[in-house]
Amino acid sequence: MKKNKNLIYILIVLAALVIVNAISSSIYGRFDLTKDKRYTLSDATNTIIDHIDSPLIIDVFLEGEFPSEFRLLQTETKQIIEEFQLKTSNIRVNYIDPIEDESTREQIIDELTRSGLEPYINTDNSTGKVTQEIIFPWAFASYKDQTVKIPLLKRSITQNLSDQINNSVQGLEYVFADAFNKLVNSKSKTIAVLKGNGELADLNIADFLQTAQSYYKIAPFTLDSVATNPQGTLDKLKQYDLIVVAKPTQAFSEEEKLVLDQYTMRGGKSLWLTESVVMDEDSLRNATNSSVSIMRDLNLNDFFFKYGVRVNPSLVKDLYSAPIMLAIGEGSQAQLQPIQWQYAPLAASNQKHPITKNLELVRFDFASPVDTLKNSIDKTILLQSSPKSRLEGVPTSISLNDVTKSPDERLYNSGPQNLAVLLEGEFTSVYNQRVLPFKVKNFQSKSIPTKMVVISDGDVIKNDVRQRRPLELGVDYRGFLYGNKEFLLNTINYLLDDTGLINIRAKEISVAYLDEDKIKEESSTWQLLNIALPLALLGLFGLAFNFFRKKKYT
Incomplete structure (x- = not known):
């Protein structure tokens, strides 16, 4: 009887296992238990992926x-x-390991470099011997005869490798979703580059235009x-x-201002790169x-x-600044x-806003401070100078011959100065309750919700x-890449974004690293502990076992 009961129990357990296995094979679920939800895709990414209707090939x-550090990036x-x-x-x-085959290594490195995939040269001297490795932290995504490159490593001239990897891990979903968006979704938004008021020539903003054309339709507008x-x-x-207004140098007429004002009232977005002081390095x-x-x-x-900002007619000088190249010495x-x-x-940058989160330093040249004024518009400071700043009024004589003189740090006490401001909300027309320069069809005194960014230096968008x-x-001349292009691209993405893609950049992912210095200092101690402790515990167990065995059987 007992034997039959045991058999029944065994059969019940086996039947339960079969049922559970059948259910688990037909129902699949994944649960992201991480605190930062790093493995949960955003709604914007899911929307883009839902539009992929043909094979999309990723070459990593x-x-x-x-x-x-790179193993972490590889895993993520x-x-x-x-x-x-x-x-x-x-x-x-x-x-793909591009340098695995020694016979084709140099050829492949050359081909990838010419394709725009700049290798990362990793220098390691942890063992006392300096070694260098070539790493390509890049990927290609191909879809319907189109290919885009994907940077997996977010490089920085101010951060160590661990911080760069950390920022790169946080941005992985964004760089892939951004690439998929270029390939899958057609260009629907349009940008007008304003002309007619002495703005920068197309050649001087060519790199920005070429980059933005991957996302939007762009045309000049006079x-x-x-x-x-x-x-x-x-x-x-x-x-x-x-509309993008890149460093105008000629005054706007009242008629032109009314056109731009009514464009804003009807929900048009704008990016202003304007200056209140006449000065540049070329002069x-x-x-x-x-x-x-x-x-x-x-x-x-x-x-x-009227919109809530003022670009002051003065110059910001900052001890935390970029260098320029000057000829030092006499004659030959x-x-x-x-x-x-x-x-x-x-x-x-403002690390709390998706436009500027994890952004490299942005270089300005002869920038002016921007004041924010009290009104109903929401204002977000995107970029600021360092606390070691000072203001210089105009007119002022500026000479390259003074550049070698050490600055008096006591004078740089004006604190951080606003250099780029985001405005969002329902704007009041500049011409509200004023005589109009011309009769406007359906004049609007209040805008629908819209956005505007004001940057106090036109050279931010200017390429050499x-x-x-x-x-x-x-x-710059040293090959250092400042954050100008990424900042401008993030800005127009934010101003025009209707998919929420830019908000992926705000995702926070915590990456924990081991302390390399502590590892070097305590490596011998931990190696000894890892070897000696198990042996000691084994010996202790043997002594205790023999002791109790003798006690039991003696």
């Missing part, structure tokens, strides 16, 4: 034996791709027709979702190496004042040397030009 070149990259693949079977991945057909100009401008490259800064009147003071002995240039502040060819925006 982060494969091979790496230092611990594979994990995020697995999350994408769980959403759709159309995503396929190849993990305001010259305002003089003869202001209403027609406004009607045409309303067809664009965003100092003359026989005397000097020039005088004067006020620039663009007739926009009331325009910005002169050599180009980098000299710190206080008129080129390196602006720190060499032999009539534009250089990459934000790259």
Whole structure:
């Protein structure tokens, strides 16, 4: 009888196992138990993936034996791709070690570099011997005859490798979702680059335009027709979702301002890169190496004042600034040397906003401070100079010959200065309860909710030009990449974003690292402990076992 009961129990257990196995094979679920929800894709990413209707091939070149930091990036990259693949079977991945084959190594490195994949040279001297490794923290995504490159490592000139990896891990979902969005979704938003008021030439903003064209339709738009057909100009401008005004140098007429004002009232977004002082580095490259800064009147003071900001006619000097190259020495002995240039502040970013989160320093040249004024518009400071700043009024004589003199740090006590401000809300028209310069069809005194960014230096968007060819925006003579291009791209993405993609950048992921210095200091202790402790415990167990055995049987 007892035997039969045991058999019944065994059969019940086996039947239960079969049922559980059948249920588990038909029902699949994943639960993200991490505190920061690092393995939970955002709604914006899910929406983009849902639109993938053909095979999307990802080629990841982060494969091979790496230092611990890159192994973390490698693991997190594979994990995020697995999350994408769980959403759709159309995503396929190849993990490639580009330098595995010695016979083709140099050729592949050359091909990848010419494709724009800059390798990371990792230098390791932890063992006392200096070694260098070439790492390609990049990926390609291909979809329907289109290919885009994906940077897996977010590089920085101010952070160590661990911090760079940390920021890169936080940005993995964004860089992949951004690439998928370029491939899958057609360009629907349009940008007008304003012309007619002495703005920067296309060659000087070519790198920005080329980068933005991956996302949006871009076209020049001149305001010259305002003089003869202001209403027609406004009607045409309303067809664009965003206007970019890049360093105007000629004053705006009242008619032009009314067109721009009514564009804003109808929900148009705008990116202003404007200056209130006439001065740039090129004006100092003359026989005397000097020039005088004067006020620039663009007739926009009331325009910005009504919206809630004021670009002051003064210059920000900052001890935390970028260098410029100057010839030091006499005659044939002169050599180009980098000299710190206080008129080129390196602006720190607001880490709480998705536009500027994990953003590299942004370089300014002869920037002016921006005041925020009290009104109903929400204002967010995006970029500021360092606390070691001072203000310099105009007119002022500025000379390159003074650049080698040590600055008096006691004078740099004005605190951080606002250099870029985001405005959001329902704007009141500049021409509310004023006589209009021309009759506007359906004049609006209050805008629908819209956005605007004001940057107090037009050179933020300006790329250098060499032999009539534009250089990459934000790259200096040393090859250091500042955050100018990323900042501007994030800004227009935020101003135009209707998918929530930019909000992925605000995702916080905590990455814990071992203390490398502590590891080196205590490595011998822990190695000895790992070897000696198990042996000691084993010996102790043997002694105790023998003791109790003898006691029992003696």
